């Protein structure tokens with residue numbers, strides 16, 4: 001993608017679900033069962049927003065999409081971590097490979113942080129696999145250092161790496 005356009009954030013709608021899953025799959029880092037979970041989480045997030053009784057009602061998942069040149073190229077999903085005091089989890093972040101390196105991932109993280117103004121901690125669980133190395137660097141340079149590793153968590157040789165950022169509070 002040879003564009004210099006700035007990413008534009010927008011809410012996601014039911015009609016976006018197919019494209020969101022397509023771009024998530026296209027990243028090539030998620031296994032089929034992870035894509036199935038992304039599908040479930042996305043459906044739950046969309047349904048929760050539709051059935052919310054007010055805009056201030058707290059939802060299990062929050063989602064945002066990002067466009068470059070009017071094309072949906074990325075999405076992010078986060079939610080409150082149960083049984084914590086104002087700790088939040090970044091559950092999903094994916095940018096279409098054709099649009100990576102143009103600031104979309106950064107814009108999505110910033111969009112989430114803006115929505116979480118006043119929150120305390122954001123944690124991200126990611127993989128220690130070699131193909132996630134650019135992802136881990138991305139989180140590190142956006143202020144989310146890796147603070148813990150659980151060896152062989154996802155599978156033998158596939159560690160859990162936990163990244164954390166302290167927000168304003």
Ligand SMILES: CC(C)(COP(=O)(O)OP(=O)(O)OC[C@H]1O[C@@H](n2cnc3c(N)ncnc32)[C@H](O)[C@@H]1OP(=O)(O)O)[C@@H](O)C(=O)NCCC(=O)NCCS
Nearest residue numbers: 027093094095100101102103104105106126134135138141
């Ligand atoms: C990680 C990811 C969300 C970053 O999105 P992005 O839109 O490429 O990120 P930006 O353009 O805002 O920032 C680029 C930065 O990320 C790094 N980066 C990571 N993957 C990259 C890629 N494939 N192409 C270019 N830059 C990449 C660059 O080093 C750059 O860092 P710098 O600005 O400090 O030099 C995206 O690469 C992606 O979807 N990866 C696969 C899915 C994934 O790993 N999701 C997270 C699961 S926990």
